[in-house]
Amino acid sequence: MANMIKKCPECNSINLTLSEDKGEVICRDCGLVIEDKMVDFGQEWREFDHDQAAKRRRTGAPMTYTKYDRGLGTDVGQKGDIYRLGVKGKNKFFRLRKWQYRISTAIERNLKLALAELKRVASYLKLPKSVEEESARIYTMAVQRGLVRGRSMESVVAGALYAACRRHEVPRTLDELAEASGIDKKEIGRTYRFVTRELGIRILPSNPVDYIPRFASALKLSAEAQSKAVEILEMAQKSELTSGRGPTGIAAASLYVAALINNEKRTQREVADIAGVTEVTIRNRYKELLKKLNLKDHIKKIKKDVE
DNA sequence: AAGACGAAAGTGGTTGA
């Protein structure tokens, strides 16, 4: 009862739907999957000076059975997150000091640090709560299975975040993760594969469509161009142009074409930078799109109309 | 001068013997 979710943390929509088989709550507006019964690891950090919370913590495991939302504002903006970071940094020493008396196992110490790092990176990437929690869960499992041994804590955190993003269909590229966490891209990829394999986490290949909205807004494209891009992308998928190709490249090419058609031209370089691929890749995808989808005539017609 | 295009060589990851 207490952990009913009323609003989508991503877009604040109340248009949520429950998928019975998976036990998931899904936002119908933005497609975000908000898992129910998700443990909020963040919460204990926020309550460190409450006597009750402290008592709970002493029971051992970092899992809290605190309620999901408990006035935890879904409206807390990004600024708020940054502000909290500062406070957290300062208070970290206090807490660690205090807890030295109480916490004995290495696992728990590791978790405290790792979850703080995780929270930092997640807020830097503006990830929705549900993803942050999922990655916290993944990381916790990884620690408990001793998968962190021989790897840096930060890289496992980054790997867990990457996996959580993929599962929740809000993919970030490895480059973005690398930038946010300061870990080498290859290293993240390695630990990501390792952790997901060891934990048996099933990851669907990421869908290029999931990248469109983010890239489009980064490019300041209109909503029309964005939906045009999705349209193009779906056509491409039907023509089996997308299998085996990097999803970001396809998303980028679709956006590029859509921008052309909508007379909102962006250079290949602009799109390439945003999508984290090279112009060459965009060109290759773009060429395939034109050939297979007979968009060429379409574009020519548009050009004539402009003249 | 800037963007678009394409060829050629190099890189890292996957696959199959």
Place this chain on the structure above:
DNA sequence: TCAACAACTTTCGTCTT
């Protein structure tokens, strides 16, 4: 375990606007 392979990148020269 290693070699072949596909996708992607880097680099560079040429063409177009």
